[in-house]
Amino acid sequence: MKFLRVDMSAQTVKFEEPGEAYKLYGGRGLIAKILTEEVDPACDPLGPQNKLIICTGLLAGTSAPTSGRLSVGGKSPLTGTIKEANAGGTAGWMMSRLGLRAIIVENAAPGKCFILKVGSGTAQLLPGEAYAGLNNYELVARLQQAFGEKIGVISIGGAGERGYRNSTVQITNTEGYPSRAAARGGLGAVMGSKGLKAIVLEPGAAPVVTYHDREKFNSAVKSYVQGIKAHPVSGEAMPALGTAVLINIVNAMGALPTRNFSSGSFEGAEAISGERLAQLQAERGGKNGHACQPGCPIGCSNIYKDEKGEYLTSGFEYETIALNGANCGIASLDAIARIDRLCDDFGLDTMETGTTIAVCMEAGRIPFGDEKGVMALLQEMSDGTEFGKVLGQGTAATGKYLGVQRIPTVKGQSIAAYDPRALKGTGVTYATSPMGADHTCGNSILEQNVAPTQKEGQVEVSTNLQVGMATFDSLGLCIFSGFCTADPANIGHLVDMLASRFGGAWDVNKLFSIGIDTLAMEKKFNAAAGFSKTDNRLPRFMLTEPLPPSNSVFDIPDEELDKAIPF
């Protein structure tokens, strides 16, 4: 698997063999390695010194389930920290079919617009002025018209072009819709700052992967797939009801962010639940149990159709629904789906958008529950009005602009859809992850031994989860495939996959050393960028303001937080 380096200043491309030193780096770990070695942590994230890295994981190109995950990284313009955001879709799978581990976009062509077209052993920067200003759905349709329907596309919409710090990199799914997002941290703006509008991937051919022991690898994959399918979450709940299945239970736990994190319980939860979504889409001809990447045995994604039975959006997820629904006081799935569509199209992080809108509601700019008001604010972002540009800088910037005291962010990134006062393990992750508040870095929702509102034991819970998630993000596997690793036998199958793919002595410690090594590099980058332990804190209102209905506060002392991820 090769690296493709793209110099946007010189407008040149170069394939290179990464060499032995990179053999055991993939996904999030590879991004951390390249950034710590090649990018000044103090650089301007939207300047030419930053690099945009798009890469696959260690198990990419193999038959390992969910191994087509795509990681996108760079220094974040939203947080100022290191950033890796990963997504499903077809692009990771296609990069493997083109023999690529990573595309590294360097320098910048400010004010210009290019399309990078990649084939098997070929890459070209093509003039992209004809595509400038297009949003993702029309952009992808036109690229498919020009280059064929089977291409994969990695692209930015207007938000990325405008330099919005809440902008995404969108990725096409198995239907060719740009509905999967490397959403967090404003990496769309990094891509826009380079002058790169889209990457077009040709379908390629079956990946060429060498194995130390192919038979053993296949056997481990087979056993691991059985483990995924036997687990009640990845084998039953998620295929049937998608990630939105969380709405009702998180609401029952009193942790569903409601009206800008002022309550953990939303009276309209059932109306926006996964159960309701599945029922509605069965009536309208939509789909649950949809695989966002080829060969996924889970299929937690969906195709969402509107009242007329026409396609509206896909990959319509829990976080989007909770943060644009309950957190904005909106109890209509159709209204939230329209927000999701607009965000995917324009290229906005749905999570950062939901929390930004809720902060506007708290400030009285529009009332909670005002669906039309939300669409008008999104239109302001799209139109690039002065206030729209403020919104595009994210929740922290908008909250400060409007004089809001209760701003739910850590390191400038919005908290996800679990109030940390009622799910404290996830709260430790929000506080201490090198990424800023990010649930995918270690979510304690399935923790059974440490009660969610108890303060003891959460640092250890979060640390273990953060190591596990950093490992999965480096393997390039979807973290949902990892629920089954609660059974040590399934960890054994993962170890066997790595041993039979790469050779050498592997055990569980070596497997998770991938995550530990990744976290250590990320912390090193952040320290050099000026971050310290005092940045590893939740918003102060969450320490003093009781969250109804549990009336819990986040009471884990700072000195305890400082013990998390000690690498």
Add this chain to the structure above:
Amino acid sequence: MQVYVKLYATFRLKYKDYDVPGGICLELPPGSTIADAMQALEIQPEKVSLLRKNEVITKDIHAALAEGDVLEVFPYVGGG
């Protein structure tokens, strides 16, 4: 006595005409427990991740139920 059981996620999918606001009305002998209600619905306790009785989280499946109690039963779910 009558108690109401609200089911969520995959537990609910087993009932085609499930009544969303009301749940399932069970007729149980006086003194019945949460475990009895789950047994009546063929729900195995080890498949339950969260229980609420009258909107309060409980882990005690041997707690007695009273007339009109509302029980909420969740299987393991995840995602996000």
